[in-house]
Amino acid sequence: MAVAAVVSLLAAGCSGGSGGAGRDDTFVYLSSRGLVTEWDPARSYSDEVVVLSNVYETLTRYDAGTGRTEGVLATGWTSSEDRRTWTFTLRDGVRFHSGRPLTAEAVKAAVERTMRLKASASYVWDPVDRIVPLGTRRVRFELSRPAPLDVIASATYAAYIYEVRKNAGDYRADGWGTGPYTVASWRPGGENEVELTAFEDYWGGWRGDRYREVVYRAVPQSSTAAQLMSSGEGDYAGGLPPQLIDTLRGRPGVTVRERPSWQTLIGLLNTRKAPLDDLRVRRAVVNALDYEQLVTASRGALVRSDGIIPKGLLGYTADPDLPGDRALARKLLAQAGYGPGSGRTLDLEMTYPAGDDTIRTLGDLMTAQLRPLGVDLRVKGLEWSSAQWPLAKRKDPDERQDVFVMYWWPDDPESLSYYRNVFRTEKEISYNLAYYSNPRLDRLIDRVGALTATDPDRAVRTYRTMQDIVVDDALVLFLGTTVYQRVLNSDVEGFTDNPAYANVVFVHDLTHR
Template sequence: MRRFLVPGVLGLMAALALAGCGGGEVRGTSMPGPPTGNQATFVYLQNVDVVTDWDPATSYSNELVAMQNIYESLTVYNPLTRRAGPRLAERWQSSPDGKTWTFTLRPGMRFHTGRPVDAAAVKASIERTRKLGQGAAYIWDAVRGITAKDTLTVEFRLKYPAPIDLVASADYAAYIYDTQAAGSGDLGKWFQRGRDAGSGPYTVASWQKGKEKELVLRAFGSYWGGWEGPHYQNVEFRVTPDLNTSWQLLLRGEASFVQRLTPELFQKARGTAGVRTLQVPSFQNLLVLFNTASGPLADVRLRKAVQKAIDYDGILTALKGAGTGATGLVPGGLLGHVTAAGAQPHQDLAGAAELLTQAGYGPGGKPLRLTMTYAQGDDDEQVLATLLTNALAGLNVQVDARAMQWNAQWDRGKASDPARRQDIFVMYWWPDYADAYSWFRNVFHSATPVSFNLTYLENRDIDSRIDALPSLLATDRGAAEKAYAYLQSALIGKEAAVAVPWVSNYQRAYLGNVQGFTDNPAYPNVVFVHDLIPSG
């Protein structure tokens, strides 16, 4: 469900959700819920910290769920058409050679600061994001220059052909914001105090880092999309690591939406009066990243042994519909997805034991000790940790599996001292826009300092092949498919830098009086609250 994509799209998607598409049925309305009308508050529960970085130029983590309600991009990905649709820009066109793109903005838009959303502001936003060069700023690498042709017209000149309309719909680094918000002060520091300079339907009302009620947004009265009819006027983001607590809050009507539940709780939700449920495939998968640079797993034989020890089928059984088997790094629905028979892995304990023995470990050899970090409060990751720890224990491998809040886990992974880093880092990944490039560019391309390349892999051949992907994508789709297939084979097979146990199926639960919700896989876990209809 997206904001004003094309005529009729919102209504169609809302109708699909209400009709039970993907399990989105509601069983009665006997539960209490939030007030309706102009005082309604939408309460969003997630199990990890909401905000890591407040700067829209560098933001690249969980705050996506809030930022997409505060900031907007030129375009938005439409999952029905699988193309970019209008957002701040109402139309655009490209030159025949794909190297010049011209966007026309909607008239009369304003930032939360009161200044106009015009061509100069678009140019300034993207140029600042590019200059800082952090997070997902790489999405603009094809851009040679930006010109504000007039108040509402922005022209992008490219170094090579690229789908800028799709790039401009990215979930990170595509935000348009008021670069003058801090006046003569430091804009980056201004943002990090919990301030915003967006143009979206909601603006920051309060932020309490580390608190359960971490973030509250309030309606921006001058939003260009308008407030006619029923809308939620407030959005509250709460952090509840325990999923049973989240479920109880939903049952009591103290929460509107739970981002995730255990499979057991989700099945219970499907049969509970006054609760809607929705299960949909996603572009998000789980990555088990191996430390290729230091510690025991610098030995590729040990990395391959851990890959083989993962009980892929047992995990999928335990997830009870919350995940499907992965056949590579790229989920289905995206260019680069591998569909070859036999690509989906299965547990091979005999093969793991043989590799461990070759390296001097394993049954009858010296014990091997590994550290693994994963997300606190994520029951699916807990299933992986438990099954893998048990499987490796039978092979004389002791795993110190540590559940951590995301910020602490990420800080450890990025530590400049290799001795502080983990051997195995478990995290989810999803694309920055509806293309597979971000897996390769961010997670497996060498980079200093470390950000998300938490395998610490440094391979010049792989780097050069990743660097060539954007041009291939724009000029030779067949060659791009082959490049993606090769890279996945190299990273999972030859280098054994990663294992991919599953692709997520989103399982949502929300109050029956929340109408119009559905998932857009290009914006994982985002609820576009302005599009929802609160009812009695």
């Protein structure tokens, strides 16, 4: 259904409201695609976090509003002065869905299994040398280097505490987590992909008008999602295009919530493939774009990036010397033998995750901005897991794309993953899709994590040096920082959009009218 058709339907008077009779206790989360590809909480590293965060819990949770961690499965924690020994006190009365109690031994087993599997974001636990249970409700972590373990323990991925058994089974089955919900059904490819139901013995209780059921509904068409929200059949939708968001503002029964995220949109330049292996060409490309115009074209979906690290995280810099000098771009292209009058066109291929309307709009505008400078940018939307990522990881650099566009956000509320995952030297390519290697930057990346725990001011200066290296070597297009635009049923109360947990709704925190 076209956007115009939805606008017409809304204008005709589709009413908002409580979601219809019989589902007041059910929270309906609308997603543009299926969410779950991996149920194992130690291996999960994709969109299923939206579901798993309501089934599994972590020792702590990061509050982006206060910049502090708060207790979940842990009620308190202490650290040694050198930040290399941490002791957590566990919440009393917590049980796994199997009925077994949460103990220090269970915490040790879960974290050690996650570390052993080396999947997902297990690297966040790399500083941990030893885990020592101290009775049943206290557990000590001994580290090889200083680290902010209370923050690490709140990570979006790889920090879940789950029940480990000798014969690990199906993690969709009841019994593995401590969270407020258990999995009632999973229908891959189905409209109602996942259904959760209340865990009656949840330590947090079920006081008040809380949602006892959760449905994750796959709605590929944004226009259909907008219609469902307007008619009261959905309680939450994120990622709708701005033109549809505009049709929903002010409508009865619907609330639009917006806030800047920690999710940056970046374009990584292939440093190992001609012509972008030439630093002059890379600097020309990053300077040739009008970033303000790109952000304006996003119609509120993006704000201008200030650099690698977004606002709200340690190392954020509000006034970096970012590229954007088109006169310099022309000069550099001429030096490299390209541009108007040279007789040579600079041909570049840019890939992005298919289905993203914002990036598609930006891609069209980028093509138009670059054309007068003699740069022919071909933009391709590719399915992430089956096409875009495999293309980027081909052995032959000449077969890869020139520019790889993706969103990036941190695995835990630290800034390290913006550099460690994306710009540190890799033997086997994972997310360093600029294919960049710089021993000096590697050393700074390896050092800054410990500085975060012991000398935050020095860590900030180190992050600034790291950003200067990335900008000087022209590795990345700073295309913008996502503005979360959420559509909520007006009957939903208690919603907080926490950028530390991208797209996650902690449903037990909510109530309904």
